[in-house]
Amino acid sequence: MTDRYERQRALAQIGEEGQRRLAKKQVAVIGAGGLGSPVLTYLAQAGVGTLRLVEFDTVGITNLNRQFLYTEKDVGRKKSAAAREKLALLNSEILVEVRDAELTKENAEELIGDADVVVSCLDCISARLIVDEVCIRKKIPVVEGGVSGFFGFVLCVGGDGPCLECLGYDAAMDQKEIPVLGAVAGVIGSLQAAECLKILLGAGEPLYGRLLQYDGISGTFDEIEVKKNEACRLHRRAEAGKEK
Amino acid sequence: MNGNREKGMGDMVEVRLFATFREGRGKVCYLDAAKLVKASDVLEVLRIPQEEVAIYLINGRHSSMEDRVLDGDVLAVFPPVGGG
Ligand SMILES: [Zn+2]
Numbered sequence: 001m002t003d004r005y006e007r008q009r010a011l012a013q014i015g016e017e018g019q020r021r022l023a024k025k026q027v028a029v030i031g032a033g034g035l036g037s038p039v040l041t042y043l044a045q046a047g048v049g050t051l052r053l054v055e056f057d058t059v060g061i062t063n064l065n066r067q068f069l070y071t072e073k074d075v076g077r078k079k080s081a082a083a084r085e086k087l088a089l090l091n092s093e094i095l096v097e098v099r100d101a102e103l104t105k106e107n108a109e110e111l112i113g114d115a116d117v118v119v120s121c122l123d124c125i126s127a128r129l130i131v132d133e134v135c136i137r138k139k140i141p142v143v144e145g146g147v148s149g150f151f152g153f154v155l156c157v158g159g160d161g162p163c164l165e166c167l168g169y170d171a172a173m174d175q176k177e178i179p180v181l182g183a184v185a186g187v188i189g190s191l192q193a194a195e196c197l198k199i200l201l202g203a204g205e206p207l208y209g210r211l212l213q214y215d216g217i218s219g220t221f222d223e224i225e226v227k228k229n230e231a232c233r234l235h236r237r238a239e240a241g242k243e244k
Numbered sequence: 245m246n247g248n249r250e251k252g253m254g255d256m257v258e259v260r261l262f263a264t265f266r267e268g269r270g271k272v273c274y275l276d277a278a279k280l281v282k283a284s285d286v287l288e289v290l291r292i293p294q295e296e297v298a299i300y301l302i303n304g305r306h307s308s309m310e311d312r313v314l315d316g317d318v319l320a321v322f323p324p325v326g327g328g
Contacts (some may be wrong), residue, residue, distance in 0.1 A: 031328050033328050034327070034328055035328045036328065120328075121328045122326075122328050123326070123327050123328040124326060125324065125326040128326065145328075146325045146326045146327060146328065147325060147327045147328065148263065148264075148323070148324070148325040148326065148327045149263075149264070151262070151263035151264070151325055152325060153325050162306075166306060167298075167299045167301070167306055168297075168298060168299045168300055168301075168306050169298055169299065169324070169326070170298075173298055173324045173326065174326070175324065175326065175327075178326065178327030179327075180327050185327075185328075213262055213263075213322075215262070215263065215266070217266075218266070218271070220271075222260070222262070224260070224301070224304070224320055225304045226301065226304050226305075227304045227305045229305060229306040232306075
């Protein structure tokens with residue numbers, strides 16, 4: 001069969017079965033900015049059946065150094081609407097659900113829904129911690145990624161691995177208007193998309209318990225083994241409310 | 245200066261720095277364990293303000309500023325990288 005998936009279906013990790021599997025999966029992408037652009041693009045192109053996009057923001061001119069889902073014509077439009085349009089042009093065979101909402105403690109569970117994987121593409125740490133907590137409770141793997149300037153990281157949260165609070169992240173660390181090079185967001189978002197696809201396919205070794213750190217200044221990657229913190233409050237709350 | 249140091253062990257503490265903490269300090273620093281008591285001492289030697297640290301790991305585990313630092317420990321220190 002010749003179709004858009006030919007080049008990836010040829011991979012041992014995908015094949016006919018893997019491609020069908022992707023079509024049945026649902027991924028929630030929280031944030032459609034610098035990380036969300038590559039994540040949504042590659043997941044759509046790979047044929048993930050349902051993409052749920054959560055984004056409340058409006059396209060601004062300062063987004064255009066990195067957020068390639070949008071064009072100059074989209075400035076002033078809701079990102080959710082503009083992103084859905086662009087993704088539908090990329091792949092009309094998948095379903096793109098958009099939720100024009102800001103993720104909070106109150107609505108996080110509903111917004112995440114029954115996703116098979118959540119990809120965290122947020123620009124603040126407080127919301128990332130909310131996502132981690134809901135997902136640990138619901139046993140949904142999270143692919144975390146973050147950028148700042150020339151630097152970035154990727155970490156999969158789930159299983160026996162640590163969450164961001166285990167590592168020491170705190171809601172008080174939120175920063176406004178973090179400087180970011182578009183290409184660096186592209187590197188990290190692309191890695192997040194690859195990790196997400198691996199988890200959906202049950203292929204390879206996702207980055208659970210391994211913090212992958214990118215240094216765009218020196219052009220190096222570091223892998224740091226990271227462990228769960230037994231005193232982590234986020235983990236305790238999530239474990240206490242865990243679904244059976 | 246450290247001839248009888250075995251692989252991964254010895255009287256030194258290895259501090260791996262990340263992102264902006266590498267500026268002017270390099271990627272890895274080796275400090276004399278005898279001159280260090282707790283985690284915050286390491287930051288003082290490296291002139292990294294505590295409030296700029298997001299992740300501080302000792303041997304892969306979260307550490308408080310009061311935690312003891314021992315010979316052969318591998319530390320990792322990161323600023324916040326939370327943008328999207
Ligand atoms: Zn935790």
